[in-house]
Amino acid sequence: MTDPYAATSTETTEGRVFTVGGQDWDDFTDELNPDASERVVVNMGPQHPSTHGVLRLILELEGETVTEARCGIGYLHTGIEKNMEFRSWVQGVTFCTRMDYLSPFFNEATYCLGVERLLDIEDQVPEKAQVMRVLLMELNRISSHLVCIATGGMEIGALTVMTIGFRERELVLDLFELITGLRMNHAFIRPGGVAQDLPPGALDEIRSFVALMRKRLPEYAALCNANPIFKARLSGVGHLDLEGCLALGISGPVLRSAGYAWDLRKTSPYSGYEDYDFDVITWDTADAYGRFRVRLAEMEESLRIVEQAANRLADLEGAPVMVADKKIAWPSQLAIGADGMGNSLDHIRHIMGESMEALIHHFKLVTEGFRVPPGQAYVPIESPRGELGAHVVSDGGTRPFRVHFRDPSFTNLQATSVMSEGGAVADVIVAIASIDPVMGGVDR
Amino acid sequence: MSDTTPGGPGKDPQPATHEPSSPEIEATTDSTSGFVRSPAVGVRKGMFGARDGGDTSGYGGLVAPIVYPGQAERPYGGWYDVVADSLEGLVERVVIHRGEITFHVAREHLQNAMQTLRDEQRFEFCAGVSGVHYPDDAGRELHAVYSLLSMTHNRRIRVETTTPDSDRHLPSCVATYPTLDWHEREAWDFFGLVFDGHPALTRIQMPDDWPGHPQRKDYPLGGIPVEYKGGTVPPPDQRRSYS
Numbered sequence: 001m002t003d004p005y006a007a008t009s010t011e012t013t014e015g016r017v018f019t020v021g022g023q024d025w026d027d028f029t030d031e032l033n034p035d036a037s038e039r040v041v042v043n044m045g046p047q048h049p050s051t052h053g054v055l056r057l058i059l060e061l062e063g064e065t066v067t068e069a070r071c072g073i074g075y076l077h078t079g080i081e082k083n084m085e086f087r088s089w090v091q092g093v094t095f096c097t098r099m100d101y102l103s104p105f106f107n108e109a110t111y112c113l114g115v116e117r118l119l120d121i122e123d124q125v126p127e128k129a130q131v132m133r134v135l136l137m138e139l140n141r142i143s144s145h146l147v148c149i150a151t152g153g154m155e156i157g158a159l160t161v162m163t164i165g166f167r168e169r170e171l172v173l174d175l176f177e178l179i180t181g182l183r184m185n186h187a188f189i190r191p192g193g194v195a196q197d198l199p200p201g202a203l204d205e206i207r208s209f210v211a212l213m214r215k216r217l218p219e220y221a222a223l224c225n226a227n228p229i230f231k232a233r234l235s236g237v238g239h240l241d242l243e244g245c246l247a248l249g250i251s252g253p254v255l256r257s258a259g260y261a262w263d264l265r266k267t268s269p270y271s272g273y274e275d276y277d278f279d280v281i282t283w284d285t286a287d288a289y290g291r292f293r294v295r296l297a298e299m300e301e302s303l304r305i306v307e308q309a310a311n312r313l314a315d316l317e318g319a320p321v322m323v324a325d326k327k328i329a330w331p332s333q334l335a336i337g338a339d340g341m342g343n344s345l346d347h348i349r350h351i352m353g354e355s356m357e358a359l360i361h362h363f364k365l366v367t368e369g370f371r372v373p374p375g376q377a378y379v380p381i382e383s384p385r386g387e388l389g390a391h392v393v394s395d396g397g398t399r400p401f402r403v404h405f406r407d408p409s410f411t412n413l414q415a416t417s418v419m420s421e422g423g424a425v426a427d428v429i430v431a432i433a434s435i436d437p438v439m440g441g442v443d444r
Numbered sequence: 445m446s447d448t449t450p451g452g453p454g455k456d457p458q459p460a461t462h463e464p465s466s467p468e469i470e471a472t473t474d475s476t477s478g479f480v481r482s483p484a485v486g487v488r489k490g491m492f493g494a495r496d497g498g499d500t501s502g503y504g505g506l507v508a509p510i511v512y513p514g515q516a517e518r519p520y521g522g523w524y525d526v527v528a529d530s531l532e533g534l535v536e537r538v539v540i541h542r543g544e545i546t547f548h549v550a551r552e553h554l555q556n557a558m559q560t561l562r563d564e565q566r567f568e569f570c571a572g573v574s575g576v577h578y579p580d581d582a583g584r585e586l587h588a589v590y591s592l593l594s595m596t597h598n599r600r601i602r603v604e605t606t607t608p609d610s611d612r613h614l615p616s617c618v619a620t621y622p623t624l625d626w627h628e629r630e631a632w633d634f635f636g637l638v639f640d641g642h643p644a645l646t647r648i649q650m651p652d653d654w655p656g657h658p659q660r661k662d663y664p665l666g667g668i669p670v671e672y673k674g675g676t677v678p679p680p681d682q683r684r685s686y687s
Contacts, residue, residue: 074649086680249623362600368686398686404574
């Protein structure tokens, strides 16, 4: 059997071959080409600390100026879409939550909305589940924007922005841990609703978080908004106007920084977003500074939504969080035990000791899962980075036939070239940070 | 670069969950719902995934055709007709399912249709292309599904085109929607769809020298059995699947 990855001959048929064998470096470079220009091709990444994960940039430089910028991606490709075809519809959530690891709830939500549309149960998802989805997504938007601002600040040397950004994000992750049991990879939003009800005391924690963030968010504005160094590094960098955004399929804060108030939460509301009062933030500079301001203001809007969702949840105590159809709703229940979150002992007692039918039902739904009628659906949502959608195809079986995620990071990263070419090499970092790509979502 | 699927880690491709459609299942008109059913693209047999005997339940004899939502008939309602009118002569069939409209376009009309949609119907925004491999859809094994959005009118449609597995060529739409650059590269990478006219159709996620196209149905998932506390769990593609 031939090895497709075996080494091939190292002899090249093009260009000159230079052999570096320990001679004096100056002699070697003189010999290279005495009238060579300053054109250099630099490989930045895939392990460079300033490229937001494993992104490889191939930069062609003329002195300090970037003449050509290209992206090499795929270093974090994990075959999540393929793997989902071998698991049940519910297990798919466990996979897709790991794609864009800074916005896990959005991945889960768009997938579940697609599955629910194919199941034709969109109207049966209980109100409390919808409100909890909105609450979690908006908290997630805050944590994701905080990471974007924090890492973007770190990359230009604004370390305080980084430390306070991660400090606040930790508070959001604590809320996630309280509500879902996990800081990341929650698999909490399920087809038909959410995995479980809010734990006791969660609303108080959320309210105190909102109150704290109302004090802390102005700190970012005070630190950055008029900071001359910050503005000098960000203003006019990574420019991309509205025409460019539409041609390249750019959505999210990049599009809104070009002045277009396009937000799927307003234009095609899902999960009941039409019932919340919030504004779509835009800016008119179409540059990295505008994107920073859009994200900062969006966090304030998200706080408004979180507050409204918390108020609605206070009136929904004890309401169901999963669709009533027992052929779809996940049968197992979770509870906090002595060793943390796990299967509810009451539920286990019920299926093991009380009801044979409940055991069969549990077994059938957990191992085999439910069937989804044949067809395809695409329900995009507004993730922190733009339009995130899952193209869900079913052949009527118990597993997804095909799920393709349209990840905004993947699409928006195409703007790297047009944002960085002609600028200084230091501005490439700022431009990419303003796109806010998450490589887990880009490569999937 | 080899275009064949590797043998994988020493096992057969995934077991087929359904077999090619039988010839007696043809397009029929459903008198109750009024739309034309599409022909079945496969048959689902049995129930519990057991194919080698031992099924005493009787459910093993079940045979169910796999039928996707059929063609819609005019009037489609609302703006659907406006968009359909502008594509007159380019569309093979229109499917409306769960409130989403899909225009099936032959690949030779794809560029023309996309250009018309963008310029006349103001579908400014393309959300990319998603490849789907239907191994049993004879002569139309590979589908390319485009999602288009008109921000002006707040309308969303799908455009779907197909190619046979033996001739995986379809025209590139990068000239109309530059955003499709990476999306088409991804569809080439994962499904082997060749987008003629793409400026640089290279792999994007897999390494450049990767053999095969991993998200095709005939490409094995891979994986190894895992031992845990004395038991052995087979890799996911060799576990029982419920047909």
